[in-house]
Structure formats: structure tokens, C-alpha cells
Amino acid sequence: MKAVREERVLRLTLDNPSKRNALHESLCKDLVVALEEAWRDDSVGCVLLDAEGEVFSAGMDLDEATRPDAADRTALHEALFTFGFHATKPVVAAVRGAALGGGLGLVANAHVVVAAHGTKFGLTELRLGMWPFVIWRAMVHAIGERRTVELAVTARIFGTPDALQLGLVHEVAPPIELDDRATAIAQAVAASSPHAMRIGLEYLRDARGLPLDGSGQMARDLRAKVFSGADFQEGVAAFREKRKPKWPSLARQAPS
Numbered sequence: 516m517k518a519v520r521e522e523r524v525l526r527l528t529l530d531n532p533s534k535r536n537a538l539h540e541s542l543c544k545d546l547v548v549a550l551e552e553a554w555r556d557d558s559v560g561c562v563l564l565d566a567e568g569e570v571f572s573a574g575m576d577l578d579e580a581t582r583p584d585a586a587d588r589t590a591l592h593e594a595l596f597t598f599g600f601h602a603t604k605p606v607v608a609a610v611r612g613a614a615l616g617g618g619l620g621l622v623a624n625a626h627v628v629v630a631a632h633g634t635k636f637g638l639t640e641l642r643l644g645m646w647p648f649v650i651w652r653a654m655v656h657a658i659g660e661r662r663t664v665e666l667a668v669t670a671r672i673f674g675t676p677d678a679l680q681l682g683l684v685h686e687v688a689p690p691i692e693l694d695d696r697a698t699a700i701a702q703a704v705a706a707s708s709p710h711a712m713r714i715g716l717e718y719l720r721d722a723r724g725l726p727l728d729g730s731g732q733m734a735r736d737l738r739a740k741v742f743s744g745a746d747f748q749e750g751v752a753a754f755r756e757k758r759k760p761k762w763p764s765l766a767r768q769a770p771s
């Protein structure tokens with residue numbers, strides 16, 4: 516995996532196209548570590564996940580999956596395929612070629628997904644005599660249980676029109692424009708208020724599963740916190756003055 520900083524965007528690139536960017540153990544570890552470090556790094560405003568080659572990811576590494584110790588990697592896969600539930604920074608995914616099995620699990624965990632025209636998707640585990648256990652929750656969260664069940668039991672391959680309709684993909688671009696479009700979105704997201712973004716994503720994480728009154732109280736408390744913050748005051752002032760905001764929380768993150 517390659518990790519490159521582009522101002523406040525951290526680009527993580529799957530870089531084993533000769534194996535169709537299969538999710539082998541070392542790649543999964545690198546992704547988990549890089550994402551967890553990004554959550555802690557105030558200078559990162561957004562993560563952009565992409566891949567080299569003609570396939571985004573064909574899913575699990577079958578050489579590893581057929582070894583006697585395959586089940587030992589379940590905890591690692593659990594950490595990787597639930598990153599969307601724990602993220603405190605937004606993740607944009609740029610997808611081309613194919614995202615199958617675990618590759619689709621990565622897509623389901625991203626907050627914003629841009630796909631190239633002609634990209635193929637599929638929960639294809641049943642074709643191998645497997646079930647999509649570790650990516651199941653992310654898929655259900657992204658598109659709902661009934662739609663996930665249909666994709667799992669049919670193991671069908673589908674294209675970008677269906678992916679858009681299901682809500683797995685938010686935007687489709689010509690292949691030649693995919694990187695530019697995804698990068699532009701990541702840069703725009705990274706330019707948002709760091710204070711409001713962090714609190715908002717923490718709310719999504721912590722309010723999930725709470726009863727209505729509990730999530731409502733949390734929302735009221737966090738809303739008051741944002742209202743009293745310097746970023747909100749600057750955002751209102753910038754809106755009224757028709758200029759770009761200069762986020763105080765971002766200024767505090769600048770190196771001395």
C-alpha cells in the first residue's frame with residue numbers, strides 16, 4: 516500500500532495490481548494502521564482510498580484463505596471492514612474496474628464513493644462456498660438488510676447503474692476523470708471545519724444504536740458545543756461576508 520499526503524488529504528493506494536489488489540494480510544494491516552493513525556492526526560482532513568491497475572480489489576487473497584490458519588486473520592479483517600463505524604475523519608473512495616467481496620466491503624465503509632463508468636461490483640463469496648460474514652454489517656448499514664441478502668444469495672455481478680440505485684455509489688465519472696473528481700471531493704471535504712467534522716462523525720459513531728431520547732440528548736449537547744465553538748462563529752462571519760472561512764481549529768493544527 517502507498518500512503519501519500521496531499522496537503523490535508525491522505526491518499527491510500529492499493530498497489531498490487533498483478534494480484535488484482537487482493538486483500539492479503541500485510542495489506543490489511545497497513546490499511547488498518549494507516550486509518551487509525553489518520554483518525555489521531557489533526558493535520559489529516561480526509562482520507563482518499565484508491566487503487567492502481569484495472570481492478571479496485573477482487574477481495575480476499577485466496578492463497579491465504581486456503582491455509583489452515585485462515586481463521587486467525589478474522590480479527591484483522593473485522594478491524595478493516597468496520598472502519599466506517601469508527602472513523603473520525605471522512606473517507607472518499609475512487610473505484611474502477613471491479614470491487615468484489617472484500618473490495619466491496621471497503622466501498623461500503625467509505626463515506627463518499629465515486630466510481631468509473633463500467634465498474635463492476637458483487638458480493639461473490641457464495642461462488643467460493645463462503646458467506647460475506649465480516650463485511651455484512653457495513654453492507655447492511657450502507658444499503659439495508661434485504662438488499663444485502665439479495666446480493667449475497669444471488670452472488671450476482673452488477674454495474675454502476677445498480678450501484679447508484681442501491682446507494683453504494685454516490686457519483687459516476689468517466690474513467691479518465693475519476694481521479695480528478697475524487698480528488699476534488701476529498702480536497703473540498705478536507706477544507707471543511709475540522710472541529711465540526713470530528714464532532715459530527717463522533718456523533719454518528721456514538722449515537723448508533725442508542726434509543727431516540729438518548730441520541731436526541733447527545734445531539735442537543737453536541738449542537739450546543741458546536742454553537743459555542745470558534746469555527747461556527749468564523750463560519751457565520753465568512754458566510755455573511757461572502758468569503759472562504761479561516762477555521763480557527765485548523766490554525767491551531769498548523770505546525771509551529
